[in-house]
Amino acid sequence: MAVVRPAGAEQNPSPPLPVGEQGEGSGWRAARAAYLARVAPWAEDRTARMSRGQKHPVYDFLFEYYSFRPAHLLRWTPGFGAFLEGATRGDVAWGEFVERDGGLLLPAEAFPAHRLSYLQWATEYLNAVLTREPSFACFGLHEWAMVYRDPNVRHPYVPLRLSRAETDAAVDAQPLRCSHYDAYRFFTKEAAPLNRWELSRVTTTEHDQPGCLHANMDLYKFAYKISPFCPSDVVADAFEVARAARELDMRASPYDLRAYGFEPISIETRAGRETYVEAQRALSLRAQPMRERLRDVYARLLAAQSDLPPGPLPEGRG
Template sequence: MVLSPSPLRGGVGEGFSGDWPADRAAYLARVTPWAEERTARMARGQKHPVYDFLFEYYSFRPAHLLRWTPGFGGVLEGATRADVPWSEFTLTDTGLSLPASAFPAHRLSYLEWAANYLGAVLAREPSFACLGLHEWAMVYRDLNVRHPYVPLRLSREETDTVVDSQPLRCTHYDAFRFFTPAAVPLNRWELTRVTTSDHDQPGCIHANMDLYKFAYKIAPFCPSSVVADAFEVARFAREIDMRASPYDLSGYGFEPVRIETRAGREEYVELQRAVSLRAQPVRERLLHVYTRLLGALREEPTPQPPP
């Protein structure tokens, strides 16, 4: 059982070995523990301040994560609907196919924007100056917290003092938009959704976490191998993000990165660099998938010779 060569420019899905049953099995072995961990917590009614984010803030459910795809182009020889349960795949004489033309036309503008965004972030120099203060800015001088079932490590006054003692340099709008009203004017930039591509940069924990969103947003046209790589980056980044937060996560097995101290800030920068290094090749692969899909959609049909 193999994937036949694709007539589309650029070939088949990124990282595809040619043996689709083996690739699917390897992918499922990789992601099943993550999906089952989440569904087991849901069955127990148990919350997790670190890992729930990967299934609640991001809208790809465990059942979605467990559906493998090689990406668009080519034919999965011998495959049936039960093998690849994405409705976008079409039956052929020999198996299943996902042509680029199956991508929804109304989402072309998103595809173009995202490709430009990914390229802009990829070309930008990483910055490691934020020191993880975004989670602290989300509780600054406000009695409401995002994780009320988890205690803060410091007193409210001490937590606010940490924010007051250092400049806020958040570059990611989707973190900035959760700042408390008192914290918003303290940030160096007044970020907006419209200017996202002007500020996001490859050193940002959240911009790297969001690679997962860019991978699943075009599923099943993005190969599952890229989705899994992006999820792994997001999981690692989320752990660092919350370890550096003001919350006491010792009950969940996480040691804090104490950014209120010089040693903690140095540790955070090193961990932030590690996330960025893991994320860059994933960002490159995603950009290639997006641009290849755009190229396939823009290709004019090849004129057929007269009979």
């Protein structure tokens, strides 16, 4: 079956890296060492908190909502098509690599056949969001909608900044314009009908847009979900974007996180909303090149497959 390429993407995407273009001699070892030095503090911080039974309302999310554990983050890969001269099985923790000409190679064809439908959908999704106009009208109210008129909160060990009545009033005073299903699905039953859209998993591609904090945070998910076929430096870049997005997300939330070193962005005020939009816009500009790079990794990997399953693309995979 012919390869299905995303609308608007290159018709002839760049081929995977040829053998030896990256990773010759000590080059790949230096790249691996640099990557591990970069991600080790994030992984070790999470592991240390877990050993103490200590929760963190901002950073735990990056390892709990997202399923890439610290041990996974500490596995380096150059991505598919790059030859690691002189490498042995002990140098790479991923079983998909094959021995080739005195080193290791990760062939694109090793991508699991049962995940090709996801690869198709995700390539189309990334391209759709990449080419869509960003919107900055939500004011970060999704976390507020998750506690609206409900005695339960998602972080019961962290106090709210305002009273329950004031928190509910902040939601009542602004229209809810959440475009991301994986935030919307956690709205309270009273908040969900107030949203401009009734979102669902199957309409994810129709609504996600590059101004959305959570859509930008999810770039990390798209990077690690095709590991080890996505280069680790892309995973690390996406993690940094997700970390910055999560910090902004929780600073604008109704929770009081000053004990954790995070000054609030008071979106219940006009000045706070202006501050939030400025930060949201800056994060979107930072995330767009990351989204384009991920789209290209997915498109190249998709183009390298020759036995894609027939039928329409499945919506909402991811």
